[in-house]
Amino acid sequence: MLNALSPTSVVASRAFFPPLLAAGFLLLLVVLASLLYGAGPVSASDAMAALMANGTEEAWFVVTELRLPRTIIALITGLALGLAGALLQSMTRNPLAEPGLLGVSAGSGFAVALAILLGATTATLTTLAAQLGALAGCTLVIAATRVQGLGNDPVRLVLAGATMTGLLLALTSMLMLMDQRAADEIRFWITGSVAGKPLSMLWATLPSITLALVLIAIVARPLAAMALGEKAAVGLGHHPGRIRFLITFTVALLVGSATALAGPLIFVGLVVPFIARAFSGPDIRKTLLLCVPVGPAVVLGADVLSRLIAAPAEMPLGVVTALIGAPVLLAIVRAGRMPSL
Template sequence: MRVLTHCLSFGKPRSLIGLWLGLSGLLAAIALLSLLYGAGDVGPARAWQALQNLGDAASYDSEAHFVIAELRAPRLWIGLVVGAALGIAGALLQAVTRNPLAEPGLLGVSAGAAFAVTLAILWGADTATLRVSVAQLGALGGCLCVLAAARLQGIGSDPIRLILAGAILSGLLHSLSSLILLYDQHTADEIRFWVVGSLAGRQLDDLVPLFPTLGVAALLTILLARPLAALALGEHVAIGLGHHPRVVRLLVIVVVALLVGGATAAAGPIAFVGLVVPFAARALAGPDIRRTLWLCLPLGPIVVVSADIVSRLVVPPSELPLGVLTALIGAPVLIGVVRGRRLPTL
């Protein structure tokens, strides 16, 4: 709690706690909507009735109840976890690279996770737990590849070139994944919907294997928030204040890999959430990474769950994959950031 008050003490022009409560309220409303609306037959009125009569055996609507409890609720939970994980991962990656464009989906982190899972499924892996750790290892590999590439010739100092390196890695990994899918029909069937990113058809059980590593990631994030904030003042200043920039950076990369790998294992690669969410959080609360992280917590789920609702409604009775939708929302934001008066330095 002291951590909380410490961080909150930084909220000045706009009170962080007010923003946080407001956004959490919004998230609660959106979560309710996600239980009410769907692509299928159970409309909002019927779902609302079913929700109100949950404990009432007389007016029990078994179909509506099934749709809400077995289809929509798991999607909602996974959306909450995936949104928060991707939002935080984006904020961390942007802080550590001091690059507002550093998004796990653009930097090849998600592609690394997806490629690793594709490989794992090709070689017969099937359990959800295995999938999570494989995805996290893949994410770490993707992260390290692109950062190593960025270290060459000082790409790291140029936001756009880092993104280019990431785009090349992503492209390469996507091609390799596609190659594997062409070569192996079984893997293709298993993975086709997953690889575009979606919350549909996920079970609550898919979420359980995420918790240990996401817990570790959350703990590390809390520990890393202060040194990361100091790193925003520059490497030398951070050393002068007694921090270890190299250790901090390495740990942040591990946390990003855990978060993105976990989210990707649960919902497939979902691009642009890690770009849009921290972007909005900074716009609302200023550049301090601690405030950004706090706001990413409700903002990430808001973006993912609302995108998921929209994905069910645009082409009924079918659904648009979530990854497609976030790309539709995120791409204009990316263009906006790049075209902005100047790239905000972090």
């Protein structure tokens, strides 16, 4: 994937290496913090002793059976949402395009809630439902961008997405009224969390995420060409319609997998590309590369905060990502100018 996304002209940029290395180092620190800190009685020193094979059985169990799985799931969720946000923004030429804001995550969430209500019990069925819902939501986003004047106005597109998100959330609430047993499960899942999720859920989404990474490697160069305009992309031998279809399918795979793993998390697909683009510039290939460490770092960092803010209880991960992302959205809108894509 690295070679496909970053030809010599991309990787050779000296200015790009420091932020990439810094993001990788930050990710390592956040992973360590995730293993050391939690809302339970096992302290950071106890967890460190367990990692050094000198701790108690309780600390070893907490670190390896509770914190390690949620760390891995948070990493994959952040990777998927960060890449999906970058792809969606580049495809729509809209820096405010984000799966959570445009209804893609809400569509995925509604599909999962419907699957739970119908009795879906396996991670594979849940993942498939989430991806189909994300595909429907992503298709509606693309249709919206083709409406004259809407796709060129970032704020109006977000308002249209917010309307669709509100409708889907209302429909999800209606589903919760139909079955109390399913309602309890849906209510816990829809707030967004990686706590208590078994690694078996990750295995169910891994094939989809792997396929999505392969597709990203295929569309990265044509997507960079499309930034010059569709006519220029066609002149370079690319097919914009085919590329948009592949990106739509890729975003559905990524958002569906992330939603199945952690529930609908908003603003992650906005914050991660925004941070990455601040250091990488408008080149989508550099942005995608930088999203690889930044996305997991943002989601995992938010998960660590969710454990510490309200300890010994935990705040829902979806609430923390909203608290982080809302100021970023307001800052972009109030700036009066949109970053160029």
